[in-house]
Amino acid sequence: MNRRDSAHNEGPSAFAQAAELQLRSVSKRYPGQHEFAIEELSLTVPAGDVCVLVGPSGSGKTTTMRLINRMIPLTSGDILLGGRSVLAREPRQLRRDIGYVIQQVGLFPHQTVGQNIATVPRLLGWQKGRIAARVEELLELVGLDASAMRDRYPAQLSGGQRQRVGVARALAADPPLMLMDEPFGAIDPINRARLQDEFVRLQEKVRKTVVFVTHDIDEAIKMGDRIAILREGGVLAQYDAPAAILSHPADEFVSRFVGADRALKRLALARVADLDLVAPNGLVGQRNAQRVSATTSARDALSLLLVSGGEPLLVVDGEGRAEGLLTIDVLEQLLSSEAAEARSR
Ligand SMILES: Nc1ncnc2c1ncn2[C@@H]1O[C@H](COP(=O)(O)OP(=O)(O)OP(=O)(O)O)[C@@H](O)[C@H]1O
Ligand SMILES: [Mg+2]
Structure with missing residues (x-):
């Protein structure tokens, strides 16, 4: 074995x-x-x-x-x-x-989902039991219910489901x-x-x-x-x-x-934990502040700040401990330092 x-x-x-x-x-x-x-x-x-x-x-x-x-x-x-x-x-x-996935997926229309995924393992001469286990594992991995999907034909799937089957098929032989x-x-x-x-x-x-x-x-x-x-x-x-x-x-x-919206995209990559947060003891009223996880992106935090009318957000770690307060000013500083950097080039 x-x-x-x-x-x-x-x-x-x-x-x-x-x-x-x-x-x-x-x-x-x-x-x-x-x-x-x-x-x-x-x-x-x-x-x-x-x-x-x-x-x-x-x-x-x-x-x-x-x-x-x-x-x-x-x-x-x-x-x-x-x-x-x-x-x-x-x-x-x-x-x-090399697993190859293309836009049109290229699933074989006259084969079931299971047979499609099994294509390469079959070529490699895997035994039936091993192929069946692999198909099941891959369907679960790409978020599809194996028992419901395995015996369907590609035409009986949505575009997104077909795409997932395409990914599963490409992954089949590891x-x-x-x-x-x-x-x-x-x-x-x-x-x-x-x-x-x-x-x-x-x-x-x-x-x-x-x-x-x-x-x-x-x-x-x-x-x-x-x-x-x-x-x-x-x-x-x-x-x-x-x-x-x-x-x-x-x-x-x-x-x-x-x-042109490079600055916003850049915000999407920054985690709030990486920003120069305001010390949590420095401001009163933080008890009532909306909490956000330290892994929140700066872009999502900006959306929350806009919805909350600019009320600071309390950034907390995995255990709920306060790491600091995020204000509009903090985000503004981040963006203006980026803009200055861009101008200096
Ligand atoms: N078989 C072919 N014979 C001659 N020229 C080709 C052939 N296939 C592609 N080309 C040319 O090679 C260039 C690159 O094509 P390619 O399909 O790689 O572009 P692409 O970046 O994938 O474009 P798209 O975003 O539209 O998919 C294009 O100018 C295209 O016309
Ligand atoms: Mg192309």
Whole structure:
């Protein structure tokens, strides 16, 4: 009995694998085209990190994904997965190591949800019992009721449910790398936010290396450990942590791309615990103040402050102990120091 066979008796199996992904001076020119779709793209995604790829339409995001799993050939450069060139691998075998989720999901319409999820394990020759246990585990993991969903066909699911099945199928063989090309692009805003939250929670459990494409910069900020911004012609404009991109956009293109409401987005990344709070004993009336957890984002705190008519919020830690008071002034200071920093560049 191997590790995973024994693991399903002990509850959720370990998702142990993740591999570093490295793109080295990757260029792609499609046959018959003069322009490069991707030009000299170099970036490294550490094992277990989420790299979000953003950029205008036609900037080469999908091309990058298809180069990684060798659906199309490189023009020049190299791509390493776990330190090993993808060019040295047999493409079909390589693709079993890479979960691929696309916007249209691409579930097989004439197969049930269970059969869809079982695709790769079946190819790998897993035994029936092991496959069934895996399907059940994955459905639960993506927040679907296994007994209700397993035997349905894709047409009998909502768009969001289909998307989750797509993610479950991509995770089935525990691949060290996941490629997700606008996976939530066709989902309505409410379900989209829910799927984003679930993705973040899922990623905490499975810790895959993920390349995630989106058009939505807010989605990128929420999901990414790092964001790679491509400009037209497939040239990398900036590759950095979300906070760094918002506070120090590399150039005019990036700052236009991340938008004029950069300050608000930046607030979304700051936790109230990290701000210069007013000492809790310094103000009277704090007993009646509305309490917020130290992990609340500064942006959510701003919304609360606006609703409460500017009454200070009492920031408390996990045990309910007061850490300090958050006032409009504190947020104003944060924003004006950011603005000053932006002007000085
Ligand atoms: N098979 C192909 N043959 C020729 N050119 C192609 C082919 N596929 C894509 N391209 C071109 O390569 C460039 C990059 O396309 P790609 O699909 O990677 O963009 P993208 O960033 O994914 O765009 P979108 O945001 O619209 O999905 C575009 O100019 C596109 O027209
Ligand atoms: Mg695309």
